[in-house]
Amino acid sequence: MADPLLLYPGYSLRRAASAMMGEFAQRLAPLSLRFADSSAMMMIAANPGITASALGRMLDIQRANMVPLLNRLETAGLIERKPLDGKSHSLALTAEGQDKLDKVTAVVSEFEAWLLARIPEEHRAHFKPALDALWRD
Amino acid sequence: MADPLLLYPGYSLRRAASAMMGEFAQRLAPLSLRFADSSAMMMIAANPGITASALGRMLDIQRANMVPLLNRLETAGLIERKPLDGKSHSLALTAEGQDKLDKVTAVVSEFEAWLLARIPEEHRAHFKPALDALWRD
DNA sequence: ATAGAATTGTTATATCTCATAACAACAGAG
DNA sequence: CTCTGTTGTTATGAGATATAACAATTCTAT
Numbered sequence: 001m002a003d004p005l006l007l008y009p010g011y012s013l014r015r016a017a018s019a020m021m022g023e024f025a026q027r028l029a030p031l032s033l034r035f036a037d038s039s040a041m042m043m044i045a046a047n048p049g050i051t052a053s054a055l056g057r058m059l060d061i062q063r064a065n066m067v068p069l070l071n072r073l074e075t076a077g078l079i080e081r082k083p084l085d086g087k088s089h090s091l092a093l094t095a096e097g098q099d100k101l102d103k104v105t106a107v108v109s110e111f112e113a114w115l116l117a118r119i120p121e122e123h124r125a126h127f128k129p130a131l132d133a134l135w136r137d
Numbered sequence: 138m139a140d141p142l143l144l145y146p147g148y149s150l151r152r153a154a155s156a157m158m159g160e161f162a163q164r165l166a167p168l169s170l171r172f173a174d175s176s177a178m179m180m181i182a183a184n185p186g187i188t189a190s191a192l193g194r195m196l197d198i199q200r201a202n203m204v205p206l207l208n209r210l211e212t213a214g215l216i217e218r219k220p221l222d223g224k225s226h227s228l229a230l231t232a233e234g235q236d237k238l239d240k241v242t243a244v245v246s247e248f249e250a251w252l253l254a255r256i257p258e259e260h261r262a263h264f265k266p267a268l269d270a271l272w273r274d
Numbered sequence: 275a276t277a278g279a280a281t282t283g284t285t286a287t288a289t290c291t292c293a294t295a296a297c298a299a300c301a302g303a304g
Numbered sequence: 305c306t307c308t309g310t311t312g313t314t315a316t317g318a319g320a321t322a323t324a325a326c327a328a329t330t331c332t333a334t
Contacts, residue, residue, distance in 0.1 A: 001184055001187075001191070001195060002183040002184055003180070003183070003195060004179050004180070004182075004183045005176055005179060005180065005196075008245065008249050009249060009252060009253060009264055009265040009268070010157055010161060010245075010248060010249050010252050011176070012265050012268040012269050012272075013150075013153065013154050013157055013252075013268055014154055014157075014158060014172075015197070015268075015272045015273075016150065016154075016268040016269070016271040016272045017150050017151055017153075017154030017155075018154075018197075018272075019271055019272040020147055020150055020151075020271055020272075021151060024147060034319080034320095035151075036319095036320085039142055039148070042141050042142060043140070043141070043142065045141075046139040046140070046141045047138055047139055050138070051282080051283095052282080052283065053281075053282060053283080054138070058138060058140060059142075060152070060155075061320095061321085062321070062322065062323090063281095063282075063283070063284085064283090064284075064285080064286090064321095064322080064323080064324095065320080065321065065322085066283085066284095067283070067284060067285080085282095085329075085330075086282095086328070086329050086330080087281070087282045087283075087328070087329045087330060088281085088282060088283080088329090088330095089282085089283075108145065108147075111147060112145050112146060112147050115146060115147050115150075115271065116146060118270050118271055118274075119267045119270050119271070120266065120267070120270055122263070123263040123266050123267035123270070124267070126259070126260040126263035126264070126267065127146055127263070127267045128146045128149050129257065129260050130256045130257070130260035130261070130263065130264045130267075131146070131149040131150055131152075131153040132149050132153070133255050133256050133257055133260070134153040134156055134157055134252065134255055134256065135149075135152045135153045135155075135156040135157075136152075137255075171290080173291085188311080188312095189311080189312070190310075190311060190312080198291095198292085199292070199293065199294085200310095200311075200312070200313085201292095201293080201294080201295090201312090201313075201314080201315090202291080202292065202293085203312085203313095204312070204313060204314080222300080222301070222311095223299070223300050223301080223311095224299070224300045224301060224310070224311045224312075225300095225301095225310085225311060225312080226311085226312075
């Protein structure tokens with residue numbers, strides 16, 4: 001079967017990302033977290049007191065879509081929302097959230113190591129720089 | 138703002154793929170096609186007579202999800218379904234589909250060139266091989 | 275200081291993508 | 305010829321993502 005799509009780096013990018021997201025989601029599932037949940041928790045931990053809007057900007061998630069995400073994390077007892085001024089809320093991990101975060105970072109580290117190991121070493125060092133050039137500018 | 142996610146190649150992969158898909162979708166929009174539509178058309182053109190199931194297998198799209206995709210292309214007059222045996226259907230582009238495909242390949246070529254140009258040249262040759270190692274195995 | 279502009283959190287809604295289960299009709303292997 | 309697997313399809317649900325609207329609030333510039 002001829003596969004003309006195999007010629008295109010853009011198609012490889014899509015398929016690789018989809019495959020890796022699937023793998024990662026599977027590894028995350030035992031923690032009852034989604035991908036966006038785990039990123040949000042890591043970002044909140046690194047920036048305690050961050051507001052929902054600022055968080056959404058860093059994760060490239062619309063303000064409106066942050067609401068169910070944060071509700072989910074709050075309902076699960078993982079984060080806390082505190083009014084900051086009359087408008088913004090300040091986000092922080094709870095103790096339980098910290099515990100969960102430790103498990104998340106363990107999963108992430110293992111996953112990232114696994115991912116990198118799949119890339120032939122002669123290409124490995126070029127992987128992230130090449131990707132970053134495509135979205136950070 | 139600290140961004141711990143920037144350390145992770147997997148996160149870069151996701152963000153880069155999402156950014157590139159957005160760009161590509163925008164370039165494809167004037168043709169009134171979605172990403173999956175364009176891939177399906179390119180694959181059908183390269184493999185005239187392919188069945189829906191085989192096409193789905195190559196594109197990694199479930200059989201069930203091929204139905205609305207192919208309905209869309211057929212309704213738009215771009216492809217034709219012919220009964221092959223009592224079970225399978227054979228897919229082919231119509232003349233109109235060929236015209237559209239020419240426009241699609243033009244968009245794809247321009248997009249892929251634009252994408253590669255964004256990658257610093259010292260990383261460029263490593264990009265696709267690294268990605269392919271993540272999903273073709 | 276104050277009017278106009280921009281931001282925040284939120285609700286509601288729509289679309290797209292993708293996964294699963296079920297089913298009847300059919301083909302192919304042993 | 306029977307059993308097994310495949311095909312196309314319907315129906316359905318989950319997840320992600322985009323937009324518009326809104327009230328409350330803060331910021332900006334004169």
